[in-house]
Amino acid sequence: MAFDLECRDVSVRFGGFVAVDSVSFGFARGRVYGLIGPNGAGKTTLMNAIVGRQRLASGSIRLHDRDVTALGVPERVRLGLGRSFQITKIFPGMTVFENLRLAAQMNAFRWQPAWRPASTYRQIADEARAMLAEIGLERHADTEADKLSHGDQRALELGLTLMTKPKVLLLDEPLAGVGHSGLAAAIALLERVIRSRTVLLIEHNMDAVMRLTEEILVMANGRLIANGPPEEIRRNEQVRAAYLGDEA
Amino acid sequence: MSVVIIGLSIGFLLFLLAAGLTLIFGMLGVVNFAHGSLYMVGAYLTYTVFQLTGSFWIALALVPVLGAMLGMIMEMLALRPVYGREHYYQILLTFGFILIIEELVRVFWGLDYKEVNPPAILASPISVLDATISPYRLFVIGFGAAIAGLLFYVLENTRVGIIVRAASVDPETVQVLGLDVGRVRTGVFAFGAGLAALGGAVGAPLFPVELGMGFNIIIDCFIVIIIGGLGSIRGAIVAALLIGMVRAIGYTAAPDWVDFITYSVLIVVLLTRPEGLFGRSRRVA
Amino acid sequence: MTRLASTALGWAVLLALLVAIPNLGLGAERILLINLILVYSIFAVGFELSFGLTGLLSLGHGAMFGVGGYALALLTIRLAWPFELALLMAGLAGAVLAAVIGFFALRLTGIFFSLTTLAFAQLAYILASTKLRDITGGVDGLAGVPRPTLFGVDFYDDGNFYLYLAVLLIVMLALAGLLRASPFGQVLTGIRVNDTRVEQLGWNVRRFRHIAFAISGFYSGIAGALLGALLFYVSPQMLHWTTSGDVLIMTLVGGVGTLFGPLIGVTIFEALKDELGRLTEHWYGILGLIFVLSTIFLPHGAMGLISAVMRRAVPRS
Numbered sequence: 001m002a003f004d005l006e007c008r009d010v011s012v013r014f015g016g017f018v019a020v021d022s023v024s025f026g027f028a029r030g031r032v033y034g035l036i037g038p039n040g041a042g043k044t045t046l047m048n049a050i051v052g053r054q055r056l057a058s059g060s061i062r063l064h065d066r067d068v069t070a071l072g073v074p075e076r077v078r079l080g081l082g083r084s085f086q087i088t089k090i091f092p093g094m095t096v097f098e099n100l101r102l103a104a105q106m107n108a109f110r111w112q113p114a115w116r117p118a119s120t121y122r123q124i125a126d127e128a129r130a131m132l133a134e135i136g137l138e139r140h141a142d143t144e145a146d147k148l149s150h151g152d153q154r155a156l157e158l159g160l161t162l163m164t165k166p167k168v169l170l171l172d173e174p175l176a177g178v179g180h181s182g183l184a185a186a187i188a189l190l191e192r193v194i195r196s197r198t199v200l201l202i203e204h205n206m207d208a209v210m211r212l213t214e215e216i217l218v219m220a221n222g223r224l225i226a227n228g229p230p231e232e233i234r235r236n237e238q239v240r241a242a243y244l245g246d247e248a
Numbered sequence: 249m250s251v252v253i254i255g256l257s258i259g260f261l262l263f264l265l266a267a268g269l270t271l272i273f274g275m276l277g278v279v280n281f282a283h284g285s286l287y288m289v290g291a292y293l294t295y296t297v298f299q300l301t302g303s304f305w306i307a308l309a310l311v312p313v314l315g316a317m318l319g320m321i322m323e324m325l326a327l328r329p330v331y332g333r334e335h336y337y338q339i340l341l342t343f344g345f346i347l348i349i350e351e352l353v354r355v356f357w358g359l360d361y362k363e364v365n366p367p368a369i370l371a372s373p374i375s376v377l378d379a380t381i382s383p384y385r386l387f388v389i390g391f392g393a394a395i396a397g398l399l400f401y402v403l404e405n406t407r408v409g410i411i412v413r414a415a416s417v418d419p420e421t422v423q424v425l426g427l428d429v430g431r432v433r434t435g436v437f438a439f440g441a442g443l444a445a446l447g448g449a450v451g452a453p454l455f456p457v458e459l460g461m462g463f464n465i466i467i468d469c470f471i472v473i474i475i476g477g478l479g480s481i482r483g484a485i486v487a488a489l490l491i492g493m494v495r496a497i498g499y500t501a502a503p504d505w506v507d508f509i510t511y512s513v514l515i516v517v518l519l520t521r522p523e524g525l526f527g528r529s530r531r532v533a
Numbered sequence: 534m535t536r537l538a539s540t541a542l543g544w545a546v547l548l549a550l551l552v553a554i555p556n557l558g559l560g561a562e563r564i565l566l567i568n569l570i571l572v573y574s575i576f577a578v579g580f581e582l583s584f585g586l587t588g589l590l591s592l593g594h595g596a597m598f599g600v601g602g603y604a605l606a607l608l609t610i611r612l613a614w615p616f617e618l619a620l621l622m623a624g625l626a627g628a629v630l631a632a633v634i635g636f637f638a639l640r641l642t643g644i645f646f647s648l649t650t651l652a653f654a655q656l657a658y659i660l661a662s663t664k665l666r667d668i669t670g671g672v673d674g675l676a677g678v679p680r681p682t683l684f685g686v687d688f689y690d691d692g693n694f695y696l697y698l699a700v701l702l703i704v705m706l707a708l709a710g711l712l713r714a715s716p717f718g719q720v721l722t723g724i725r726v727n728d729t730r731v732e733q734l735g736w737n738v739r740r741f742r743h744i745a746f747a748i749s750g751f752y753s754g755i756a757g758a759l760l761g762a763l764l765f766y767v768s769p770q771m772l773h774w775t776t777s778g779d780v781l782i783m784t785l786v787g788g789v790g791t792l793f794g795p796l797i798g799v800t801i802f803e804a805l806k807d808e809l810g811r812l813t814e815h816w817y818g819i820l821g822l823i824f825v826l827s828t829i830f831l832p833h834g835a836m837g838l839i840s841a842v843m844r845r846a847v848p849r850s
Binding site for chain 3 (some may be wrong): 103116
């Protein structure tokens with residue numbers, strides 16, 4: 001069975017420090033994977049490596065059974081890889097609608113037109129409105145993105161990522177900083193979004209991870225120390241040690 | 249032999265300027281385009297103080313203080329309001345300073361170039377091994393080395409120095425240590441400005457004191473701090489001496505091409521190793 | 534007031550002014566001043582595309598400006614090319630130079646990028662004033678740059694040349710406005726405010742910056758050529774860092790990130806230069822002071838001030 005996304009012996013080094021140590025794993029199509037581990041375990045670094053933002057010291061990344069290790073971030077996005085950031089990266093000064101419309105341009109135009117205002121193109125406007133509804137930000141369509149509450153910004157972050165119509169979705173702590181009141185809605189949104197996609201989700205919120213994922217990977221000190229169904233991971237001794245060790 | 253002396257003297261002069269520039273960048277993240285203008289003001293002030301007192305040594309002592317005061321005013325009035333904004337505001341401001349200072353110099357001193365003679369005891373050339381050497385240049389080398397040594401000592405061994413070094417890596421440390429960030433910033437900028445003015449005083453007997461002398465030297469300064477690594481005094485010394493030698497050799501071998509080579513070197517260094525010899529991870533400027 | 538309405542208002546005011554000017558019975562000196570404003574406006578609008586829209590602070594735009602001027606001068610004087618063709622080539626020369634400089638400079642960001650553009654421009658200046666003296670006439674420059682001869686109109690008359698320049702400004706400004714509002718322009722805006730995000734959406738950020746820089750160079754080349762035609766003269770001074778500094782001041786004082794801001798900035802700059810220049814020989818320093826004050830207190834320039842005033846006068850619907 002070919003994997004949608006595959007890491008083969010992936011290692012990342014910063015000088016002498018090994019941030020990711022020979023991680024090998026295959027992600028099957030349509031399944032939802034969680035990636036957990038103590039702080040500093042290398043989770044975001046691994047995600048950066050998969051996405052193309054971080055060079056590998058060794059190993060390879062395969063997307064739809066094609067070696068993409070030499071490709072940069074934009075090329076991998078065009079092959080269907082989407083990624084949301086842990087620290088929100090939206091476009092300040094532009095409205096929520098304009099944010100989404102800009103993202104829609106990626107798929108709408110091979111070459112970005114430069115002679116007509118963007119507002120005259122119906123297709124990207126429609127797509128932006130559809131996504132507004134999907135992420136529940138219709139009432140903020142004309143609000144400047146940097147004026148949104150943190151929770152709404154996280155939703156926009158997700159919306160931007162989805163606009164590129166990724167088949168493989170990497171989410172870096174989508175619930176980070178989402179307050180208690182917005183949590184239920186945020187998790188519900190995630191549930192809708194991850195259907196019918198291959199997803200890798202980094203999260204610290206254990207309830208969400210247990211609920212949303214079908215298989216969990218555990219990293220510690222750059223290495224993949226365990227993987228399996230949520231219940232099995234919950235009972236795993238090594239995993240507990242890794243977390244407890246971190247807490248101590 | 250004389251080329252070596254010339255090269256070293258230019259090198260140490262460059263170091264005086266580069267040290268201030270690199271400190272200001274390291275600690276404040278500000279690229280002070282007006283540094284050359286401060287150098288120029290130092291040179292002109294030296295001329296005036298010399299005219300008034302007849303003593304180069306008084307000028308040497310007084311001018312850096314005046315330069316530091318000017319720097320303090322610049323920092324407090326103009327740079328402070330824009331620290332929170334994007335970095336290009338600082339570039340714009342220091343660029344604007346160049347225009348203002350250039351005009352002020354024109355107002356006070358006029359258009360013709362001024363001459364500052366080296367002090368009498370250092371004036372007459374001496375012969376060493378077939379070559380004629382200007383004793384003033386020897387003084388510049390000695391003085392520059394002494395300042396460099398003093399700087400190193402202060403940075404490595406005194407409380408002030410350690411704070412400056414820590415803050416240049418992470419400005420927030422200053423706050424954690426309970427110090428007023430604003431005062432430290434002003435202090436560093438003023439100190440850098442004082443060094444630039446000191447450079448002007450030292451350089452006045454070597455080069456014609458004229459409008460535009462600031463810009464001529466600032467490019468060399470940029471090369472020095474980029475090769476040496478932004479924020480590194482150690483790097484500034486090595487790079488300054490290197491560029492000084494290159495300049496000296498250039499003047500004798502191919503005076504027509506010196507400027508061209510200077511700019512080309514800057515481009516090459518920027519493209520190949522912008523972090524320099526001793527530089528840390530680049531500040532986002 | 535919506536963005537569309539304020540843009541329309543801006544165009545209305547501009548067109549009204551342009552139409553009114555020939556009917557004001559202005560003297561020769563004033564007409565020259567206005568023509569200078571038109572030429573520099575094209576330069577500033579182009580600079581704004583690089584700095585205001587895309588966020589690239591270039592300190593070397595004088596190089597493209599000067600290259601355009603020399604291209605026109607050499608093609609018309611030495612090779613007797615028709616004016617319009619030479620003008621187009623001047624724009625292309627500016628674009629090509631910008632593409633070359635950009636190829637190197639865009640490997641870097643922030644202050645390193647700015648310094649690289651400055652260094653390249655100074656190299657060009659040195660070449661123009663000394664090394665390539667035989668071609669460029671050295672420090673003395675090249676005199677005898679002709680005016681256009683379209684439709685048999687005598688453009689050596691400054692009043693007629695005004696019309697030529699006004700039409701060109703309108704065309705270049707309109708194209709810039711369309712670019713800003715277009716999907717391409719939106720990507721550039723995105724790159725300015727969050728280039729990581731743009732990359733993560735699937736775009737090659739460097740390529741977009743490169744294209745924007747080249748377009749900006751095209752505008753600079755056209756403007757330089759027109760300045761040459763206006764003054765019948767081109768000189769290496771056009772490539773000097775002070776020229777690059779001037780256009781930066783004009784754009785900032787007028788209002789970065791706006792379509793009409795650069796025009797206002799150019800007008801303020803040139804008008805002050807003209808008026809202050811009569812009163813004192815220290816006008817450049819005063820301009821520097823205005824620039825510094827403007828940077829601190831009016832970061833959005835004159836346009837920002839106008840917008841703020843209008844927002845109070847015309848409440849949002």
